[in-house]
Amino acid sequence: MVSSLEHEAVIISGTEMAKHIQKEIKQGVESWISLGNRRPHLSIILVGDNPASHTYVRNKIRAASAVDHVDERMICNGIAPEKDVDGFHIINIGRLCLDQHSLIPATASAVWEIITRTGIQTFGKNVVVAGRSKNVGMPIAMLLHTDGEHERPGGDATVTITHRYTPKEQLKIHTQLADIIIVAAGIPKLITSDMVKEGAAVIDVGINYVHDPVTGKTKLVGDVDFEAVKKKAGFITPVPGGVGPMTVAMLLKNTLLAAKKIIY
């Protein structure tokens, strides 16, 4: 699951962890079917994209840009909450925020699984969540600060939520205090090594495509200055191969949970 280099952070392989979880899910699916149940089926409603017709897509994008986020919300709420494997239905958001069992947004679930399966302690620890999006930052903050004894156990951590309007020097003060930094801001190299406490866990949710001056091509990077931070952190997730594959695994896990009607 993890590989260690001398004087460097344990690099958590989301790819390996995801393979492990997918094996667990596969076993779960097989034993579910063996009891006479139907195979779980994931349907995807893709809004605002259609590779079949580029003109259609352009028209849809034009139409979509004329309406606000409420319509996205209407679509999320239009799905039955017990089948809402993205965890975006208002009932799932409400249940998550009340520490009840729910279908949890896959990225937040991925971060939670990475932390707990790696054995990183959260109880009474300082956590910084950089980014306050409703499908990533907010649910992560919710999972980590809440009560470990509630219906859906939380991390019992002290959680600081930062965002675009957190002054950079204040972000640094907070990250320097953090035992765990979770960054989901969409800003390459937002987290540099001077901002990280020795031995801290750094979970990188960022997905950024940047120009690589060495190869001249576009490459995928996260929000963390990986090469420098890995020399200081205790644990770090790479991009790619960290949170990304784990998010896919957790979406599949949600599909199994929904099929088995475990939550509702």
Add this chain to the structure above:
Amino acid sequence: MVSSLEHEAVIISGTEMAKHIQKEIKQGVESWISLGNRRPHLSIILVGDNPASHTYVRNKIRAASAVDHVDERMICNGIAPEKDVDGFHIINIGRLCLDQHSLIPATASAVWEIITRTGIQTFGKNVVVAGRSKNVGMPIAMLLHTDGEHERPGGDATVTITHRYTPKEQLKIHTQLADIIIVAAGIPKLITSDMVKEGAAVIDVGINYVHDPVTGKTKLVGDVDFEAVKKKAGFITPVPGGVGPMTVAMLLKNTLLAAKKIIY
């Protein structure tokens, strides 16, 4: 609304502010009725208490203690969300957490109104919320960290959520960084003057009954060492006469909002 003493914090009178808001609500009710509408009516469902029969109460308490918080949740969800003036229905919680218009729990609303009506800046500021309860700490943290441009505008502050498992020395580190401290922990003198940054705003949500050695009687105190902290803070709310009367005012405001069907 506020009174200032030399070298001391502005003491925010929740009582005065609440009177002001109740006057606003009264005007709102009168103009609502003058348009031919029915007078707003607040019904209270009191769970687990009944002054008419003490035996009945004891039996109910015994019965209630045998069941868990899920039943309390069922009662909250049993009220129509558009009439849920406490803001505890899952739909109202979900909408609050998604920055949508909702009926907001009155205490959280009271803290928000105290801060904004006093003119205390929140944008990019450090806020500590001590206490993570679902009807107080959580919604306050939600209101303060979220986007000022969303449907239900938030405070755009950097928010740290602390709780019973935050080590005391870590709480102090965080409160010393805070421009605004909101304490809803139920612990007398949890916040002492050494924990407060010069000029910070201190909002005390605590309600504690303690023995007064001077009078020999029981008295009401908050979670803040008021006499010492007021010499260092820039703004402070007293207990009693701070958040309490404002909470009552915000419950009435929610009643008017519900009657006028403004949210739904």
